[in-house]
Amino acid sequence: MxxxxxxxxxxxxxxxxxxxxxxxxxxxxxxxxxxxxxxxxxxxxxxxxxxxxxxxxxxxxxxxxxxxxxxxxxxxxxxxxxxxxxxxxxxxxxxxxxxxxxxxxxxxxxxxxxxxxxxxxxxxxxxxxxxxxxxxxxxxxxxxxxxxxxxxxxxxxxxxxxxxxxxxxxxxxxxxxxxxxxxxxxxxxxxxxxxxxxxxxxxxxxxxxxxxxxxxxxxxxxxxxxxxxxxxxxxxxxxxxxxxxxxxxxxxxxxxxxxxxxxxxxxxxxxxGDDNGMRVPPRLAPIQAYVMVVKDGEGIPATAAQIVADLKAAGVRVQLNDRTDTPFGRRAVDAELKGYPIRIELGPRDLAEGNVTLARRIEGTKTAVPVNGVVKAVIEALEADQKALYDAALAHREARTFEVSTVDEAIEAAANGFAKISWDAVGVEGEAKANQSAVSVRCLVRADGSVPLSQDEPGLVAYLARSY
The missing domain is CATH 3.30.930.10 (Bira Bifunctional Protein; Domain 2)
Structure with missing residues (x-):
């Protein structure tokens, strides 16, 4: 692409x-x-x-x-x-x-x-x-x-x-x-x-x-x-x-x-988001499945309409794109940019074999799926891809969270992610010092991750970072 x-x-x-x-x-x-x-x-x-x-x-x-x-x-x-x-x-x-x-x-x-x-x-x-x-x-x-x-x-x-x-x-x-x-x-x-x-x-x-x-x-x-x-x-x-x-x-x-x-x-x-555009969480996506006619052919309009109807009946938010007067590649790029979780591509060659192509935006894969198995495949993919997005975001956060012991180390770590440090090692003076380097204390939590009643509680953990 x-x-x-x-x-x-x-x-x-x-x-x-x-x-x-x-x-x-x-x-x-x-x-x-x-x-x-x-x-x-x-x-x-x-x-x-x-x-x-x-x-x-x-x-x-x-x-x-x-x-x-x-x-x-x-x-x-x-x-x-x-x-x-x-x-x-x-x-x-x-x-x-x-x-x-x-x-x-x-x-x-x-x-x-x-x-x-x-x-x-x-x-x-x-x-x-x-x-x-x-x-x-x-x-x-x-x-x-x-x-x-x-x-x-x-x-x-x-x-x-x-x-x-x-x-x-x-x-x-x-x-x-x-x-x-x-x-x-x-x-x-x-x-x-x-x-x-x-x-x-x-x-x-x-x-x-x-x-x-x-x-x-x-x-x-x-x-x-x-x-x-x-x-x-x-x-x-x-x-x-x-x-x-x-x-x-x-x-x-x-x-x-x-x-x-x-x-x-x-x-x-x-x-x-990635280098191809948005990746919208399926549960939130206004369009969860995007049915795309690749090229006109016998039986394609009826099959596309039936897939749309079946997906709607299953509670999937679906939209049909049958604008074959616009090149398919341009339409596919637009769908990638907007992050539609699933694309269902219908072309004469696949349909002759009883299949459609299921393109998963989040997983980045394309597979042939039997027409009569589209609904099941879409529902399973939407749920799996919702979890995959969360897991990827969590893994990214964990990989870029650095445990440090001094304010200077926290300021340095904040250039690449979050600094995790004892609040006792920061305190009011350390917070002011971090602020001078455009680093702020994003939040304080207890050691078990719960929310404290006061910043004066002993044993609190601070997360420091640069921010938007």
């Missing part, structure tokens, strides 16, 4: 940009830092939304929608929060041809505006927990944009909850972290993630605890795929989210927030 992408090993960032363009995933928007998500990538996002939305609702959360514009005064109520977001804010000062009495901020996140309404809707402990989620766009004025990874506007899901006590808030934040996010990323995206705790230096502005999900990309760098935050009573205090407790006294609620974004599309590209 002719080379259409810069090889990953030669120039990983150029390969990433080439793939986005050649696979027709996205374009740069007319305003610097914005993006246009094209149908191929948006179909991936729709499948992510559908799966995550079901999982989130299973935890008891309900969807709502809150305004895009937030009074600037809302953000100033929580000092740490506004300080953390100030460099990224887009502020509107004029509307309808007139200067506004108070500037409004285009939402960078919605803790403040949702906090305002949580206070309005919460009077008694009987109103809690209040579990809200919204699917929306947000704006963070990005100085160094990169499509899907860091853009000035992006799509996301943001959950916000209020609870009667700290333990309930913590339990829920961690349920989202593990049961929703981690399970989705590992079982659907086929991306292994480290789930841990951010250091105090790295935690979300205004949070008391930030729990990230960190993945290794194909070039060894880290990408944060999502976060769940305990906000303590900081926002409840700022917005007076108070309620009458069981004893009749007034208490402040404990709140959480959590979110994932279109950044997951970028992760999917950088973890699973």
């Amino acid at each position: 002719a080379r259409v992408l810069t090889p990953r090993a030669e120039d990983f960032p150029r390969w990433y940009q080439d793939l986005i363009s050649k696979a027709e995933l996205a374009d740069n928007g007319p305003v610097r830092g914005t993006m246009v998500i094209r149908p191929t990538a948006y179909a991936l996002w729709e499948n992510m939304v559908a799966d995550l939305d079901r999982r989130i609702k299973d935890t008891g959360a309900q969807n709502a929608y809150f305004p895009l514009f937030i009074p600037e005064s809302y953000l100033t109520r929580e000092a740490e929060h506004v300080e953390g977001f100030s460099p990224e804010l887009a502020v509107v000062t004029h509307g309808g041809g007139k200067q506004l009495e108070e500037p409004v901020v285009v939402r960078p996140t919605s803790e403040t505006v949702i906090g305002e309404f949580m206070a309005k809707w919460t009077q008694s402990y009987r109103d809690l927990p209040l579990l809200l989620n919204q699917w929306a766009n947000v704006v963070r004025w990005e100085m160094r944009p990169r499509i899907f990874l860091r853009t000035s506007e992006f799509l996301w899901q943001e959950g916000h909850t209020a609870h009667a006590d700290e333990e309930d808030a913590r339990t829920y934040a961690r349920r989202i972290l593990h049961d929703v996010y981690q399970d989705f990323m590992e079982s659907e995206l086929a991306i292994p993630v480290h789930v841990g705790r951010k250091t105090d230096r790295e935690r979300f502005a205004g949070a008391t605890s930030t729990y990230p999900l960190e993945a290794m990309m194909g070039d060894g760098k880290a990408l944060q795929l999502g976060t769940s935050h305990e906000l303590g009573q900081n926002f409840a205090r700022a917005f007076n989210i108070a309620f009458s407790g069981k004893d009749g006294g007034q208490e402040l609620a404990w709140t959480t927030s959590w979110g994932v974004t279109t950044r997951m599309i970028g992760a999917l590209i950088m973890v699973h």
